Amino acid sequence: MLIITVLLTMLFFYTGIEKVWYHTVFRIQLYKQPLPGWAKAVLEWGLPIGELAVTGLLVYPRTRRWGLWASVVMLLAFAGYTAYAASEPDGNVVCACGKLFSSLSWTAHFWVNMGLAALAAMGGVLYHRSIKTRNEKKPQRWADGR
Numbered sequence: 001m002l003i004i005t006v007l008l009t010m011l012f013f014y015t016g017i018e019k020v021w022y023h024t025v026f027r028i029q030l031y032k033q034p035l036p037g038w039a040k041a042v043l044e045w046g047l048p049i050g051e052l053a054v055t056g057l058l059v060y061p062r063t064r065r066w067g068l069w070a071s072v073v074m075l076l077a078f079a080g081y082t083a084y085a086a087s088e089p090d091g092n093v094v095c096a097c098g099k100l101f102s103s104l105s106w107t108a109h110f111w112v113n114m115g116l117a118a119l120a121a122m123g124g125v126l127y128h129r130s131i132k133t134r135n136e137k138k139p140q141r142w143a144d145g146r
Contacts, residue, residue: 001130004123008071009058011116014100016051023048029096034088050074065131068124075117082110 019026026048031040054074057067078097085093086106095102101109 001123001126004119004126005058005064005068008068008116008120008123009055011100012051012058012071012074013055015097016048016055018099019048019051026096029094032094033096034093065124065127068120068127071120072117072124075113075120079110079113079117082106082113086110 027044030044030047033040035043051074054067054070057063057070059067083106085095086109093106095104095106095109097109101112104112
């Protein structure tokens with residue numbers, strides 16, 4: 001589970017920071033997307049902030065469960081968008097995904113997102129089981145407080 005958490009933390013940190021660092025490039029690519037104008041305005045800062053927030057959730061053990069499940073949701077949303085982009089008849093959809101995935105086809109990008117979402121879900125299940133196991137190992141107290 002630690003390997004999954006580290007991988008997802010690095011992924012979301014890198015992609016979030018890249019969108020902030022190269023904000024002008026990200027903004028230009030984002031505004032070429034076939035999305036409503038209001039969605040572009042929300043995603044311009046909402047997406048990098050969301051990715052960095054997921055990074056923060058993954059880093060701290062108390063919030064890791066939320067970070068793993070937030071990772072699943074974000075990666076499935078990205079996969080949904082890449083599926084749409086792959087099926088776009090004109091093929092004019094520009095990738096605003098940054099340097100890490102820019103060389104992938106939309107179909108390959110979809111499968112990478114699905115694989116990462118499955119990995120994040122597996123991390124969420126493993127984390128839940130580790131918490132459950134840890135709680136079962138705690139000493140039980142008697143009803144009278146002994």
